[in-house]
Amino acid sequence: MRAGRKYFIYDVFTQRPLDGNPLAVVIDSEGLDTAAMQAIAREFNLSETAFVLPPKNPTHKACVRIFTPDYEMPFAGHPTVGTAIALSEMAEGNDLAGIFVLEENIGLVRCAIDKLNNGLFAEFDVPQLPEQLPLSADPEAIGAALGLGPHEIGFENHRVSLWSAGVPYIAVPVADLKAAAKVKLNNDAWVEFSPRKSEFAVASAYVYGRETVDHTSSFHARMIVPGNPSYEDPATGSAAAAFAGAIMRFDQPTDGSHRFWIEQGIEMGRPSRIRLEIDVAGGKLAAARIGGHAVRVAEGVLLA
Missing domain, CATH: 3.10.310.10 (Diaminopimelate Epimerase; Chain A, domain 1)
Structure with missing residues (x-):
């Protein structure tokens, strides 16, 4: 070298x-x-x-x-x-x-x-625009692997789903900031049901909620990478790109351009802000952009 x-x-x-x-x-x-x-x-x-x-x-x-x-x-x-x-x-x-x-x-x-x-x-x-992938695991099992009870999983019509825009993430909606703060991944439980993204690692957990710390943010998020040990990522653009699919699926934004600020890394003392923009045409996601x-x-x- x-x-x-x-x-x-x-x-x-x-x-x-x-x-x-x-x-x-x-x-x-x-x-x-x-x-x-x-x-x-x-x-x-x-x-x-x-x-x-x-x-x-x-x-x-x-x-x-x-x-x-x-x-x-x-x-x-x-x-x-x-x-x-x-x-x-x-x-x-x-x-x-x-x-x-x-x-x-x-x-x-x-x-x-x-x-x-x-x-x-x-x-x-x-x-690569996000694609929803099949996820056979029970949402309660996914929540349990993150230390969450059934009442803490989901908000409005948002449900657990698996998305990839090149890198797959299990998107886990949580009820509020309190639920987001208590997330702790049990690696052994997680790897039992998580689809593999490569020969080395399984899909990561992307926990998100509508309740935010900063009033200008649209979503609060945490991203946990499984492993021994697992670790948290303070800001994840590829996860935000995949998350655009969940926004389209559950929020069904109207045709036009939409902008969302995502806050991440707050629980680990490294606050981050990711800008996600999506273009919707004919009720479908036409384009997405990540900025910061x-x-x-x-x-x-x-x-x-």
């Missing part, structure tokens, strides 16, 4: 350092093979690390590969937002705004950068 590869650490879906979801972005990753990228991601030990490579199509901005400490992801939201802002900040001529395409394993991801609230804001088109801020908190050089 060639030494001297620059990296940045960003906190994503926030404008405040040490809030949001941390991300490592390795610049100039050309020459790294999959095993080396996996080892570097394991070294950073963040939920995800993004590796920037030359694009296959020279009209695109970059190719981006995304790794957790254990496996490669086809797509993820906070690495897309953080990498887009990192590349924009590095642009020649300090051109901080613009539209470009990133090549990810899931396909082409169109990103737009703009200035919003005295900071850079990145938004990307969801490359990111702030650089560290940088360095890989010497290994």
Whole structure:
């Protein structure tokens, strides 16, 4: 491995350092093979690390590969937002705004950068619209695996459902903030019924409710990744993309564009804000976009 590869650490879906979801972005990753990228991601030990490579199509901005400490992801939201802002900040001529395409394993991801609230804001088109997948597990069993009783599962007409926009999540609606706060995943119980998303891991839990801490938020959310140990993610763009399917299914928004702010990470002390926009046409989801801020908190050089 060639030494001297620059990296940045960003906190994503926030404008405040040490809030949001941390991300490592390795610049100039050309020459790294999959095993080396996996080892570097394991070294950073963040939920995800993004590796920037030359694009296959020279009209695109970059190719981006995304790794957790254990496996490669086809797509993820906070690495897309953080990498887009990192590349924009590095642009020649300090051109901080613009539209470009990133090549990810899931396909082409169109990103737009703009200035919003005295900071850079990145938004990307969801490359794969959410699809509802079959879920045979009993909702009460799912709730029990999260430490919730039957009376704490569901609100209005929202019910437990499984969605994927490239990465699958079991979306679990909860009655209120109190129920959301008590969630604790029992990994052994969860893996018994959760469909596998890869050879390494099962689908994660996306707990959401209409009651929020911030009055400007539309939904309150938590995302728990199963494993030994399981862990919580402070902001999850791919889950918000999948959640667009649940919004369409249960809220049935009218034709037109709709914007939702999702708060996440509050229970773990890393508050985050994710903007989800959806376009509805003919009663069906036509497009979705995920957006958020990111702030650089560290940088360095890989010497290994």
